[in-house]
Amino acid sequence: MRLEYFQMLDRVVELNVESCSLVASARVPETSSVFEGHFPGHPLMPGVLLLETMAQAAGYLLLALDGFSRMPFFANAKEANFRAFVTPGSDLTVHATRIHDGAGYAVVDAHIVCDGKRVADARLTMRNVPFPNAALQQHVRREGARLGFLKEAL
Amino acid sequence: MASTFDTVARIISSTSDVPIEKITPDSHVMKDLEVDSLAFLDVTFQIDQTFGIRLPVEEWLQNVKGGYDGDRYFVLRNLCRHIDDVAGAAAPT
Numbered sequence: 212m213r214l215e216y217f218q219m220l221d222r223v224v225e226l227n228v229e230s231c232s233l234v235a236s237a238r239v240p241e242t243s244s245v246f247e248g249h250f251p252g253h254p255l256m257p258g259v260l261l262l263e264t265m266a267q268a269a270g271y272l273l274l275a276l277d278g279f280s281r282m283p284f285f286a287n288a289k290e291a292n293f294r295a296f297v298t299p300g301s302d303l304t305v306h307a308t309r310i311h312d313g314a315g316y317a318v319v320d321a322h323i324v325c326d327g328k329r330v331a332d333a334r335l336t337m338r339n340v341p342f343p344n345a346a347l348q349q350h351v352r353r354e355g356a357r358l359g360f361l362k363e364a365l
Numbered sequence: 366m367a368s369t370f371d372t373v374a375r376i377i378s379s380t381s382d383v384p385i386e387k388i389t390p391d392s393h394v395m396k397d398l399e400v401d402s403l404a405f406l407d408v409t410f411q412i413d414q415t416f417g418i419r420l421p422v423e424e425w426l427q428n429v430k431g432g433y434d435g436d437r438y439f440v441l442r443n444l445c446r447h448i449d450d451v452a453g454a455a456a457p458t
Contacts, residue, residue, distance in 0.1 A: 314421050
């Protein structure tokens with residue numbers, strides 16, 4: 212994870228096209244300016260960044276399923292729960308499963324596991340639209356390659 | 366068995382906090398019921414799930430952008446007719 216760059220995932224470890232699901236790994240950094248404020252003397256991964264982590268897993272799942280042809284934008288979160296503190300240095304496993312493929316949108320159930328325990332979950336709605344420009348598409352494809360699954364997806 | 370209109374009215378009311386008595390077959394989902402585009406995604410998801418269909422809302426929105434009259438899709442009686450058409454086409458024969 213590079214929190215300041217909103218780079219929340221480190222690697223896609225499993226992509227299952229048949230079950231429309233993805234598993235990614237993410238290690239919370241030991242140090243970050245984020246922890247200076249959240250919270251002094253008691254550093255915690257902000258829940259909103261855990262939500263973003265799940266949204267990115269959902270986004271890359273949809274990109275993979277659509278062959279990186281459309282851009283998923285995070286539109287809505289329902290029933291978001293943060294069930295345990297996540298501290299610097301934690302190793303996270305992020306799960307995302309598409310439960311509905313609508314026209315121009317998709318609904319994804321996501322959750323995060325840390326030390327065998329579910330620490331966050333949410334139902335996410337992603338709006339799927341044509342890429343607004345080539346630069347974003349290239350960036351997303353580069354990120355797909357960095358995460359180690361673009362080849363498999365295509 | 367509830368009519369398509371009754372079912373859709375219940376979905377809109379529960380997902381968008383619109384009083385059910387305000388919803389009529391002549392209501393325009395956006396203009397009259399003030400369901401915004403994000404809330405309409407919720408409505409569409411519930412309709413898709415309830416009727417086991419994939420409502421072609423993306424195509425409809427493109428058509429409206431292209432100059433089509435939105436009433437043909439987003440006035441309740443028309444929306445329900447589209448749902449019945451899509452559900453009928455999707456039903457096993």
